[in-house]
Amino acid sequence: MSYEKLANIIFKDIDKTPEYFINKYPKRTLPEGAEVTRYAPSPTGFQHIGGVFAALVAQRVAALSNGIFFLRIEDTDQKREVPGAILDTISTMNKYGIDFNEGQTSDHDYKGNYGPYKQSERKEIYQTFAKDLIRQGKAYPCFATPEELEELRNWQIEQKITPGYYGQYAKFRDLPVDQAIEKIEFGLPYIIRLKSSNSPERIHFTDLIKGETSFPANNQDVVIIKQDGLPTYHFAHVIDDALMHTTLVSRGEEWLSSLPIHLELFEKLQLPQPKYAHIPTIMKMDGKSKRKLSKRKDPESAVTYYDDEGYPVDCVIEYLLNLVNSNYETWREENKDKSYLDFPVALNKMSKSGALFDIIKLDDVSRDIISRMTKDQVYNLYLEWAKSHDLEMHNLALAKFEGLREFFNIDKDTPKPRKDFAKWIEVKPKIVYLFNEFFDEESDIELPKSVSLDQAKEIIAEYKKVYVHSHSSQEEWFNHLKDFAASIGYCSNKKEYKKDPEKYKGMIQDVAGAVRVALTHRINTPDLFVIMQILGESEVLSRFNRFINN
RNA sequence: GGCCCAUUGGUCAAGCGGUUAAGACACCGCCCUUUCACGGCGGUAACGGGAGUUCGAUUCUCCCAUGGGUCACCA
Numbered sequence: 001m002s003y004e005k006l007a008n009i010i011f012k013d014i015d016k017t018p019e020y021f022i023n024k025y026p027k028r029t030l031p032e033g034a035e036v037t038r039y040a041p042s043p044t045g046f047q048h049i050g051g052v053f054a055a056l057v058a059q060r061v062a063a064l065s066n067g068i069f070f071l072r073i074e075d076t077d078q079k080r081e082v083p084g085a086i087l088d089t090i091s092t093m094n095k096y097g098i099d100f101n102e103g104q105t106s107d108h109d110y111k112g113n114y115g116p117y118k119q120s121e122r123k124e125i126y127q128t129f130a131k132d133l134i135r136q137g138k139a140y141p142c143f144a145t146p147e148e149l150e151e152l153r154n155w156q157i158e159q160k161i162t163p164g165y166y167g168q169y170a171k172f173r174d175l176p177v178d179q180a181i182e183k184i185e186f187g188l189p190y191i192i193r194l195k196s197s198n199s200p201e202r203i204h205f206t207d208l209i210k211g212e213t214s215f216p217a218n219n220q221d222v223v224i225i226k227q228d229g230l231p232t233y234h235f236a237h238v239i240d241d242a243l244m245h246t247t248l249v250s251r252g253e254e255w256l257s258s259l260p261i262h263l264e265l266f267e268k269l270q271l272p273q274p275k276y277a278h279i280p281t282i283m284k285m286d287g288k289s290k291r292k293l294s295k296r297k298d299p300e301s302a303v304t305y306y307d308d309e310g311y312p313v314d315c316v317i318e319y320l321l322n323l324v325n326s327n328y329e330t331w332r333e334e335n336k337d338k339s340y341l342d343f344p345v346a347l348n349k350m351s352k353s354g355a356l357f358d359i360i361k362l363d364d365v366s367r368d369i370i371s372r373m374t375k376d377q378v379y380n381l382y383l384e385w386a387k388s389h390d391l392e393m394h395n396l397a398l399a400k401f402e403g404l405r406e407f408f409n410i411d412k413d414t415p416k417p418r419k420d421f422a423k424w425i426e427v428k429p430k431i432v433y434l435f436n437e438f439f440d441e442e443s444d445i446e447l448p449k450s451v452s453l454d455q456a457k458e459i460i461a462e463y464k465k466v467y468v469h470s471h472s473s474q475e476e477w478f479n480h481l482k483d484f485a486a487s488i489g490y491c492s493n494k495k496e497y498k499k500d501p502e503k504y505k506g507m508i509q510d511v512a513g514a515v516r517v518a519l520t521h522r523i524n525t526p527d528l529f530v531i532m533q534i535l536g537e538s539e540v541l542s543r544f545n546r547f548i549n550n
Numbered sequence: 551g552g553c554c555c556a557u558u559g560g561u562c563a564a565g566c567g568g569u570u571a572a573g574a575c576a577c578c579g580c581c582c583u584u585u586c587a588c589g590g591c592g593g594u595a596a597c598g599g600g601a602g603u604u605c606g607a608u609u610c611u612c613c614c615a616u617g618g619g620u621c622a623c624c625a
Contacts, residue, residue, distance in 0.1 A: 042625050077624050146623075153622095162552055163621070191623050215554060226623040233625050257554055257620040280556085281618075292618080322574090326563050329574060351563075353556045354618070361562065361575050371588085416588040478584045492584080512585035525586060 002177040003137045009181055010141060010192070011131040014124065018132050018269075021125055025114050025243045034067035036247045038103075039093070040237075042074040043085030047092040047303040049357070050252070050282050050293060053320050057279060058250045059098045060324075060345040067247070071103030072240060073118040076230045086118075092303050096313050114244040119236050126231040129239055129269060130192050130224055138268050139224060141180050141190040142172045167198055170221045192225035196264060203260060208248070208277035208347045210256070218260035234261050242271035250277040250347075253354075277347050282323070283354040293357060300359060310385045310424025314340070315366035321345070322365065323355045336372075363422035371417040375409035378421075382408075385424040393428055396435050403534040407431060410526040418526060433520040434534060439543075446523045448513035450506060456514040457548050462488050463515060464544040469537035474529040485511040518547035 028036065037058035041051055062069035071090070075081055086107050093100070102112025110117040133139035142165070144152075149165065156163040167173075172180070173195060184190065199217040206212055224235035231239070241249055256278045266273040281292050293301040300306075306316050318340055321328045331343055370378060379397075386394035397404050411418045421427055432438035447453060466484055471477035482492040490511050491504040516528055519540065525531060532540050 040625095044625075074625065080624065142623095149622085157551080160551070210555070213554075220621085223623050228623080230623095232623070237625095252619095253555070254619055255625095259554090278555085283618080322562075326574090329562090330564095333574095351556095355562065358561055358575075364575055410586095411588075414588080418587055420587080475584080482584070494583085509585055516585070523586080527587085528585060 003135050006141070006177050006180055007131045007134040009184055010134060011127050014127050014131045016124070016128050018129050021128060021243060025245070027245050028068065030068065031066045033065050034247075035061050035065045036068045036070075036245055037062040037250060038070045038072055038241070038244070038246055039098075039100075040072040040074050040240075040251075041089055042077065042080070043082060043089065044077075044080045045082050045085060047089060048293070048301055049303055049306070049320075050301070051089075052092070052096055052098070052303055052316075053282060053323070054250065054252060054279055055093055055098050056096070056317065056320055057277075057324055057345065057347075057350075058248075060343075061248060061250065061277075061347065062101075063341070064345060068101045069099075070112060070114070070244065071100040071117060072244070073104045074233065074236065075118060075120045076226075076233065076236055078120065078228070078230070095307075096303075096317060117244075119240070120230065122236070122240070123229060125243070126225065126235060126239055127229065130231070130235070133194070133224070133268065134192065137195065139192050139194050140173060140175070141184065142170075142193045142221070142223075143180075143183055143188050143190045144171060145189075164220050165193070165222075166196060166220045173221060189227055191223050191227050193221040194224050194265065194268065196221050197268075203263060205259065205263070205276075207256070208250075208275055209280070209350050210253075210278055210352055213256075215260055218264045220261065222261050224265075234258060234265060238262055238265040238269060238271060241274055242266070242269070246274045248275045248277060250279055253278040253280055280351060280354040282357050292354075300357065308389065308425075310382075310389065310426075311362070311366055311422070312370065312381055312424075315369045315422075316362070318369060319362045319365045322361070323351075323357075325349045326351070366422040367419040370421050371419045375405050375412055378408040379405045382424050382427055389424070390428065396437070400434065400534075403434060404431070406530060406534055407434065407526070410530050420526070430525075433522065433525075434531070436539075439521070445517060445521045447517060448510060448523050451510045451513055451517075455506075455510075456517055459488065459511055459514040460518045460544050461548050463511075464541065464548070467541065467544070469532070469540065471529070474527060477529045477532075481511065481515070482508060519543050 030036070039051075039055040039058055059069045061067075071093075073086055073089075086104060090100075090105065102110075102114065103117040104110045116122050130139060134141075144165070148171075152165070152169060153163045156169070170193070173193075196219050197217070198219040201217050202214050203217050204212070204214045222234055223232050225231055237249075240246075259276065263273065283292060306313075318328075318332070321340055321343060324345055325343075327349065328343060332340075335342065373381070379401075383394060383397050386397055420430060445453070447456065451459075463484060468477075468480060471480060485492050485508050488511075489505040490507060492508045494507065512528065513523060516525055517523060519528070519531060519535065535543070
């Protein structure tokens, strides 16, 4: 048969058959209902939060079903490849608690029995299948130059015809085999295209997230092997996911429109087709309209942003889970002590439209989670973050080990813990007054609305005289402060004050406010008693003096 | 432009033919309180538009509008 000859000329080095690879990668033996999923990024740059989102979904689905989750590197476009991106992908995923059962483990190594897990190393496999397609007349070499294609496209658009290489516009689709061979032997460059059946039928399809949908069958003679011998995404996807026995492909919804191509490819290659879940794109508000999170414009699209800001990884994950299934919050409320790993992710409960990434909501989720951590967890996580993002604070935090832990412990053991921090970058401005290094440099002094600076100084001048550092409890200290407040004409009881405001200079909170401002320059800090204990008696008195004389 | 997907308050979203249309975040107010917080209670605020189907549509169908995606030898 002449197609046979063509196939042998094009892929003269390919001596295997599709059966060889099909037999080489038998189906895994897995428990009933186990899903095999994957994360398949191309190593083209920094990690996108959408990537973590997609990987998280796939990983959860596999883990929850006792299946397999693997990493495949889609590096068929060698021009766009960025050195180091593979390792960066792996370490980012690991950092976010996303581990792979199989797949690429470094630039050149992988684990698992279905490898290689890097497409550039699977060239022989793709070519074997492509050769088989040519042999069957289901694919053909195309000699059209990029310029020619461009011209065709422009003309089609001008004529208001669907652009593309298909049907009557596919110039080399029906080129006689001997002429094709002639061109090849002459040395003309070419690529391999699928000879689409061009079926007039509509295809009905069920997506696990989007539900029922239908579209016209593919009619494009898409490129399957590029001039460099590597496959296009479409061809590689179909072969890899079949050979790797992926049961469920979860990927961004931008792939939905090329699904007809993939479906035809599965059919032509006679390979088993997986289930699909097309994940909505994470969007962002831009003025009045939504748009995709952009690498260019949005710093928060990069995973490194969350690290730089100091969001604990668990907080980011829990927020993302919130976007995956909106009943996550309810579940979390009912299962406070469980790990997010126990949450039953359900693809059919996922929103069909793109969610807006809401940093404010992230902050809330994060604050809540941090508030439930122990003082040691908070301290250690902060220290770890500061080590790589704020060395000065890291060293101070180390030096003030006990003090800082006490500070983080304020109200920790109560049923209603404080929610001071959403991310570690917020810690510094809220604690720097503990350190003279920063405190003395501050020029801004906040004041409670009902107290003037002079009034505050007056209060402190008096308080300094009676200040006792050695109170054994917060309660004792505050009682003392109340007595003091009364002695200088401030009311210590709110109700009485309201009855007759004229009788008093102010209220107890004005006095406490003055003390707070003198010690911290802030009107908003955690419990003063603990802060004073951390500062120590001499520093407290010194700050009182500095405040009065300033 | 063709094809596909989507459309409930500012945001995330429940709802799947009959509801006073949940809840969370944000915002506002009140309360609690020994300072700061936390917390509690309450409030403002929504079914894109138009035709059908139906006794009855946020829910079903169609059309339109809007938003998004996609139409590469990129993934």
